[in-house]
Amino acid sequence: MRGRFFRDGGAGGGFSLERLLRYLPLRSSTLLLGSAGWLVLFLLAPLLLVVLYSFTTRGPYGGVQWIFSEENYRRAFDALYLGVYWRSVLIAAVTTLICLLVSYPVAYYIALQADARWKSLLLVLSIAPFWTSFLLRTYAWMFLLRSEGLINSVLLRLGLIDQPLSWLLYSTFAVIVGQVYGELPFMIFPLYVSLERLDRRLIEAALDLGANRFWAFLRVVVPLTRAGIVTAVVLVFIPSLGAFITPDLLGGARTAMIGTLIQNQFMQRNQPLGSAFAVVLTTSVLLLLAIALRVGWRAHGRPTRVEGL
Numbered sequence: 001m002r003g004r005f006f007r008d009g010g011a012g013g014g015f016s017l018e019r020l021l022r023y024l025p026l027r028s029s030t031l032l033l034g035s036a037g038w039l040v041l042f043l044l045a046p047l048l049l050v051v052l053y054s055f056t057t058r059g060p061y062g063g064v065q066w067i068f069s070e071e072n073y074r075r076a077f078d079a080l081y082l083g084v085y086w087r088s089v090l091i092a093a094v095t096t097l098i099c100l101l102v103s104y105p106v107a108y109y110i111a112l113q114a115d116a117r118w119k120s121l122l123l124v125l126s127i128a129p130f131w132t133s134f135l136l137r138t139y140a141w142m143f144l145l146r147s148e149g150l151i152n153s154v155l156l157r158l159g160l161i162d163q164p165l166s167w168l169l170y171s172t173f174a175v176i177v178g179q180v181y182g183e184l185p186f187m188i189f190p191l192y193v194s195l196e197r198l199d200r201r202l203i204e205a206a207l208d209l210g211a212n213r214f215w216a217f218l219r220v221v222v223p224l225t226r227a228g229i230v231t232a233v234v235l236v237f238i239p240s241l242g243a244f245i246t247p248d249l250l251g252g253a254r255t256a257m258i259g260t261l262i263q264n265q266f267m268q269r270n271q272p273l274g275s276a277f278a279v280v281l282t283t284s285v286l287l288l289l290a291i292a293l294r295v296g297w298r299a300h301g302r303p304t305r306v307e308g309l
Helices: 002-007 017-023 033-054 071-076 079-113 116-126 134-145 150-157 172-196 200-208 213-224 226-241 245-255 258-267 271-300
Strands: none
Touching: 033 271, 071 271, 079 116, 079 172, 079 226, 079 245, 079 258, 116 172, 134 150, 134 172, 134 245, 172 226, 172 245, 200 213, 213 226, 226 271, 245 258, 258 271
8 A cells, every 4th residue: 555655656746635545444434433433322322212211111209110111102192292292383383484584585685685795794693693692592582572571661661552461471472483583593594505506697587588576586596496495494493393492481381392391201200201202203303304305306306405404
């Protein structure tokens, strides 16, 4: 190997990492061992542990008894919890839809309309909320939405309401507001990347052929950015489905979601049932990812064009 390296100009032709790796006795499978080990240790092993716990039994005083049964899954699909599943899907869907409707014009403006000098600044501003803790931002929303909060105080001062609006906090409305606020950047960036790659000559061609701006947008821009839309929807819908901080702080007990349900079971030392809920949620997420990949495949004729997945 060393002879080939020097014979091919490895020493005289200059040193490069690419050339060195080409002659090292390593195969690509060997180089992947580190990443594979990381995934096995920190992803697959905990996941298998959760699956194992989901088949165990809760002890009389909490904890785990190694008696295996499918009872936790029967309880997970009890009618008592179906409302929580439906509420989780509904809130996640509404959050995703609002994020898409708000983010697409923003991403469109940054990618296709904004001056090149301002693009970087606008992108930085779109991730400005990440500069502070998500927990602190959620507490800030509690300050704004509570009965004695800023919004109710302003409305009372203006005489628009006679008494504080009680539904602003600890309601589905508050959860959706908090979720949309937290997930917006995850929708904007994939859409921006997809729109930035768009060939503007196609839009000009549609306009030259008689389409107005609305139809050019609907028939040219949207189909060509479908992969970015699918990616953004997945990136927002999945975290929204499993969220527990925002529903817990802004929604209270009346708007519990599946993430809150999992947290409560572990807090009550019922790890087996909490694990069963977690497996149900994980399976649902994997199914959604498979559907997203399928949609991306159909959109572009090959499975690798779903951006970011």
